[in-house]
Amino acid sequence: EIVESFHDLPSTHFDFIIIGGGTAGNVVANRLTENPKTKVLVLEAGGSPDGDLNTIVPLFCLRATPNTSIDWNYTTVPQAGYNNRAVHYPRGRVLGGSSSVNFLAYTRGTADDWDRYARVSGDYGWSWDHMQKYFLRNERWVEPADHHATTGQFDPTVHGFTGVNSVSLAGFHTPLEDRFITAANQSQPNSKYAFQLDHNSGQQLGISYVQSTIKDGERSSSATSYLAPQYANRKNLYVLLHAQVSRVLNSNKNKNSRPSFDTVEFTDGVGGPLHRMQAKKEIILSAGSVDSPHILLNSGIGDSGALEDVGVEAVHHLPSVGRNLSDHPIVTSFWLVNAKDTDTFDLMLRNETVGKEAFELWQTNRTGPLVDTVFNTVAFVRVPPDADVFKKFPDQDPSPGPNTAHIELVPMPGHLFAPFPDTGHYVTISAGLLQPTARGTISLRSNNPFDAPLIDPNYLSNDFDVALMREGIKIAREVLTLPAFDGYIISPLTNSTTDDEIDEYVRDSALTFFHPVATCAMSPQNAKYGVVDPDLRLKGADGIRVVDASVLPFTPAGHTQAPVYAVAERASDIIKCHWNI
Numbered sequence: 044e045i046v047e048s049f050h051d052l053p054s055t056h057f058d059f060i061i062i063g064g065g066t067a068g069n070v071v072a073n074r075l076t077e078n079p080k081t082k083v084l085v086l087e088a089g090g091s092p093d094g095d096l097n098t099i100v101p102l103f104c105l106r107a108t109p110n111t112s113i114d115w116n117y118t119t120v121p122q123a124g125y126n127n128r129a130v131h132y133p134r135g136r137v138l139g140g141s142s143s144v145n146f147l148a149y150t151r152g153t154a155d156d157w158d159r160y161a162r163v164s165g166d167y168g169w170s171w172d173h174m175q176k177y178f179l180r181n182e183r184w185v186e187p188a189d190h191h192a193t194t195g196q197f198d199p200t201v202h203g204f205t206g207v208n209s210v211s212l213a214g215f216h217t218p219l220e221d222r223f224i225t226a227a228n229q230s231q232p233n234s235k236y237a238f239q240l241d242h243n244s245g246q247q248l249g250i251s252y253v254q255s256t257i258k259d260g261e262r263s264s265s266a267t268s269y270l271a272p273q274y275a276n277r278k279n280l281y282v283l284l285h286a287q288v289s290r291v292l293n294s295n296k297n298k299n300s301r302p303s304f305d306t307v308e309f310t311d312g313v314g315g316p317l318h319r320m321q322a323k324k325e326i327i328l329s330a331g332s333v334d335s336p337h338i339l340l341n342s343g344i345g346d347s348g349a350l351e352d353v354g355v356e357a358v359h360h361l362p363s364v365g366r367n368l369s370d371h372p373i374v375t376s377f378w379l380v381n382a383k384d385t386d387t388f389d390l391m392l393r394n395e396t397v398g399k400e401a402f403e404l405w406q407t408n409r410t411g412p413l414v415d416t417v418f419n420t421v422a423f424v425r426v427p428p429d430a431d432v433f434k435k436f437p438d439q440d441p442s443p444g445p446n447t448a449h450i451e452l453v454p455m456p457g458h459l460f461a462p463f464p465d466t467g468h469y470v471t472i473s474a475g476l477l478q479p480t481a482r483g484t485i486s487l488r489s490n491n492p493f494d495a496p497l498i499d500p501n502y503l504s505n506d507f508d509v510a511l512m513r514e515g516i517k518i519a520r521e522v523l524t525l526p527a528f529d530g531y532i533i534s535p536l537t538n539s540t541t542d543d544e545i546d547e548y549v550r551d552s553a554l555t556f557f558h559p560v561a562t563c564a565m566s567p568q569n570a571k572y573g574v575v576d577p578d579l580r581l582k583g584a585d586g587i588r589v590v591d592a593s594v595l596p597f598t599p600a601g602h603t604q605a606p607v608y609a610v611a612e613r614a615s616d617i618i619k620c621h622w623n624i
């Protein structure tokens with residue numbers, strides 16, 4: 044049952060208390076309550092996404108964040124690498140978490156990525172091969188909204204058709220998609236723009252069709268899928284909305300022995316009374332890469348010295364909490380193009396009447412431009428070994444293997460970000476830096492647990508990352524010189540040409556690609572560094588596990604929701620096995 048007030052909870056004890064009804068938390072809630080004897084409570088700070096079109100209409104992902112009631116509305120600290128700009132740092136504050144507000148792209152990362160997770164955690168269970176069953180358990184492949192024939196647009200042998208969370212190809216065709224696919228088909232098989240049948244096959248390099256978490260023209264989130272009514276109505280599952288957790292508490296009164304966390308402190312309205320509830324078996328911390336470390340730090344779990352500096356009593360010295368934050372920077376460029384009104388989304392974005400018509404199409408029968416996210420095709424590209432960056436830094440390649448991209452290109456049909464130009468048609472290409480080496484931090488601003496944390500991704504803080512990002516901009520420009528774009532491009536909206544000018548454009552305009560990880564990173568069982576062990580248990584303590592994006596020690600080469608779903612599926616198995624449920 045999903046309830047809105049603390050007083051609607053039964054007085055019974057819960058076996059598991061899950062902090063955060065987001066992408067990962069709802070998977071664990073669903074899987075643990077498959078056994079009717081297991082009682083689970085989910086505490087979610089946000090409300091229900093039901094009826095909120097910004098969480099339902101796929102293209103309205105453009106409006107879901109930032110600065111909305113379903114966003115935590117975080118901002119980074121000023122970023123030296125971004126010319127001292129502080130940038131928005133959206134996170135979903137609503138049931139489904141960031142899966143309710145994200146841009147819906149479904150990318151698993153590569154075999155190289157997962158094999159690196161296995162290597163650095165010392166647990167083969169996190170390898171690509173072993174994780175396949177969890178991807179399949181998550182995924183329910185469905186037809187695109189327009190039911191077009193999809194043969195040759197993906198590889199059915201690598202997909203799941205009976206999982207929980209719906210995934211499909213784009214359901215509104217765009218001429219820009221044709222140009223990218225033509226560019227791919229015209230490229231030599233070994234070219235960086237060659238056609239890739241399926242970027243979720245373990246291989247990703249080249250241009251491919253985008254897969255996204257959409258069913259029948261509507262967003263599929265962890266709230267609509269894992270908490271669909273047949274699951275949310277289970278008698279052994281309670282989800283409390285508007286419940287913001289402040290801390291987890293150590294019940295071991297002997298301060299010199301191993302801490303044991305079994306109590307969660309929360310309020311069901313910030314400023315209101317604090318409640319405490321005890322988990323009989325475990326607390327599962329699934330508040331995401333910003334808030335999971337934030338809650339641990341508020342609880343006195345982190346670097347003791349740093350905690351005491353802000354007036355928080357240190358309970359468990361675990362210096363890696365909130366450290367190692369890794370996120371993809373992204374830089375967006377725009378070009379004026381030769382196109383018809385119906386070829387791009389420009390008219391729809393700048394003209395209210397055309398916008399309304401598009402919405403009516405969606406409302407009437409789930410067709411038209413609103414049924415998809417912002418891109419139908421994607422390019423995952425490796426920067427060639429003879430590029431300037433590798434001449435300057437000959438022995439540095441932070442990618443996990445030869446089949447993994449350094450750069451992701453996201454091509455969009457129109458000037459999709461405000462302020463919208465009054466006239467003209469555009470193409471937008473965002474270049475994401477998939478292999479950043481910079482590491483940042485989440486730390487406490489004060490000892491008030493309801494204060495926002497300090498978020499410092501430390502973007503572009505070293506010359507290598509800047510040089511690799513510059514290659515990304517060059518690749519975004521290069522792709523548009525392929526024959527498939529002949530006669531299409533009129534002019535770029537930015538005129539940076541020298542390396543210094545490109546770097547300045549990057550520093551002036553880069554943002555987050557929304558993929559923070561590693562703030563509660565897993566490490567081998569006996570390693571002194573790291574926050575959780577390979578079974579995702581908090582190191583050196585009992586009673587608490589972290590299950591969300593924060594446990595991934597490196598960013599995957601792509602978007603993070605599919606990896607988080609798979610981590611949560613495997614974590615559920617680990618927990619069930621541990622408790623024999």
Ligand SMILES: Cc1cc2nc3c(=O)[nH]c(=O)nc-3n(C[C@H](O)[C@H](O)[C@H](O)COP(=O)(O)OP(=O)(O)OC[C@H]3O[C@@H](n4cnc5c(N)ncnc54)[C@H](O)[C@@H]3O)c2cc1C
Pocket residue numbers: 062063064065066067068086087088089108133134135136137138139140141142144145146147148149150286287288289329330331332334335338556557558559590591592593602603604605607
């Ligand atoms: C704008 C945006 C666009 C993105 N686009 C894509 C994309 O296209 N494809 C993709 O794969 N990934 C994308 N991502 C990233 C992806 O959505 C996230 O990596 C993933 O959803 C994170 O899952 P999670 O479970 O770690 O955290 P979340 O899903 O964020 O869940 C955390 C939950 O915990 C709750 N919570 C936090 N603190 C507390 C507290 N103190 N008490 C109670 N509850 C709390 C939150 O409200 C939230 O519901 C995007 C993210 C954003 C924000």
